Amino acid sequence: MSEKNILVLARRDHAEAMRVAAGLTIFGHHVDLVFMDHPVEESAENAANAELLEMCDIAPKTTVAAMADDLPLLDAAALATAMQSADITLSL
Amino acid sequence: MKLLFHVTTAESGRLLKPLVMAARRANASFAAFFTHEGVKTLEDADLLAALAGSRAVVCEESWHRFCPGRECLVENGSQTINSALMAEAERVVSL
Numbered sequence: 122m123s124e125k126n127i128l129v130l131a132r133r134d135h136a137e138a139m140r141v142a143a144g145l146t147i148f149g150h151h152v153d154l155v156f157m158d159h160p161v162e163e164s165a166e167n168a169a170n171a172e173l174l175e176m177c178d179i180a181p182k183t184t185v186a187a188m189a190d191d192l193p194l195l196d197a198a199a200l201a202t203a204m205q206s207a208d209i210t211l212s213l
Numbered sequence: 214m215k216l217l218f219h220v221t222t223a224e225s226g227r228l229l230k231p232l233v234m235a236a237r238r239a240n241a242s243f244a245a246f247f248t249h250e251g252v253k254t255l256e257d258a259d260l261l262a263a264l265a266g267s268r269a270v271v272c273e274e275s276w277h278r279f280c281p282g283r284e285c286l287v288e289n290g291s292q293t294i295n296s297a298l299m300a301e302a303e304r305v306v307s308l
Contacts, residue, residue: 123300124300125299125300127299133221133222134249137221137248137249140292141248141249141292141295143292144291144292144293144295144296145292145295145296145299146296147292147293147296147297148293148296148297148299148300149300150296150299150300209299209302209305209307210307211219211221211305211307212221212307213221213249
């Protein structure tokens with residue numbers, strides 16, 4: 122068993138990606154989360170998941186320009202660098 | 214464990230099945246974790262047969278959400294097990 126650097130790409134379902142990302146920290150992995158494709162919907166579920174991320178020391182980033190005021194914005198090169206740096210990349 | 218298949222969509226089964234068979238031919242040890250709509254792939258009897266004898270774990274929360282009332286024929290688990298499997302796996306295939 123070994124702790125890994127895991128990159129979670131939140132594409133289809135942001136709420137599920139947040140749930141999985143938080144869960145992955147349980148065994149000590151370092152987890153990064155990138156919101157992609159569309160802005161995160163404002164909902165009670167996502168607000169709760171955002172709190173969960175904070176508890177798990179996950180600071181999300183995004184490739185969605187509309188979210189740039191709230192989160193660090195990654196361009197294509199920065200996203201590629203993040204993927205190269207990760208031991209595992211998950212797409213959800 | 215050499216490979217972990219991480220299954221998140223209902224369409225992933227058509228990719229997972231040949232990959233599982235290829236892993237068997239290569240004598241590569243593997244496991245599979247099913248979450249979100251990926252749990253729906255387990256409705257395929259051929260896929261279940263292909264997974265026989267290997268560790269297949271379903272996120273119980275996702276199972277209840279997407280396959281309510283149905284009997285789950287693989288190991289019930291949680292995101293805790295997902296995290297543990299990530300630690301064990303040499304490689305992860307995200308489907």
